[in-house]
Amino acid sequence: MVFIDVGCGEGYFAVPASRRVGPGGRVWGVDINAEAVERLKVQAKKEGLDNLFLEVNEAENTLFCKGCADIVFFGIDLHDFRDPLQVLGNAARMLKHSGRLADLDWKDQPMDVGPPQEKRFSVEKARYLIESAGLRIRSVQDAGPYHYLIIAIKDSPGS
Numbered sequence: 001m002v003f004i005d006v007g008c009g010e011g012y013f014a015v016p017a018s019r020r021v022g023p024g025g026r027v028w029g030v031d032i033n034a035e036a037v038e039r040l041k042v043q044a045k046k047e048g049l050d051n052l053f054l055e056v057n058e059a060e061n062t063l064f065c066k067g068c069a070d071i072v073f074f075g076i077d078l079h080d081f082r083d084p085l086q087v088l089g090n091a092a093r094m095l096k097h098s099g100r101l102a103d104l105d106w107k108d109q110p111m112d113v114g115p116p117q118e119k120r121f122s123v124e125k126a127r128y129l130i131e132s133a134g135l136r137i138r139s140v141q142d143a144g145p146y147h148y149l150i151i152a153i154k155d156s157p158g159s
Contacts, residue, residue: 001070004094005029006059006087007077011040011052017073018044018052028064030055059087069094074103076114076147078129079121088133095154101135103150104143111146123148 001021005014008029018027027049031037034056044052055062060083072091081087091101106114108122121129127137127150135152143149 001025002065002068002096003027004064004069004072004091006062006072006074006091007031007080008037008040008054008075009033009077010036011043013073013075014040014052014054015043015047015049017071018049019047021051023051025051027052028055029053030057030059030062030064032056032058058082059090063090064094066093067096070096070099072099072101074101074105076105078103078105078126079115079119084121084129085132088129088135092133092135092154097154099154100138101130101150101152103130103152104147105150107146107148113146123150126150 003017003021008014008031014027014029021027037054037056041054059081072094078084103126105126106120108120110117123140130150130152135154138151138153140150
């Protein structure tokens, strides 16, 4: 299995994914924060996670592969990118035909945690961006009191 963590930071999602896919799988992570990526590299080495490959770069400029990813994951960060549509377009290109995009993000409502509300994407805005990148929404669900989860697939003619 190939799992791509876009905006991986210090590996909150990349490390468990690396453990989950095991030695036969691969996890790629990208983040613009060089210090966070370096801390993640140290942790991965300490845990012997040889299947975790990391890059310091803007997600807008990152294309790890074409048609190789089983999952492209956005962990509470789609709202942070300079050009989310470009990032989603890259995600669509990296997905296998049978792959899934997962967008876990903050609900657009007042709360004492997370980024300012004006920075968050509503489900409707996230859905619009994901569909504009050529992906088809499979499900939208609550992911606890603060987050939502959108799952999308590559759209294909006749599907």
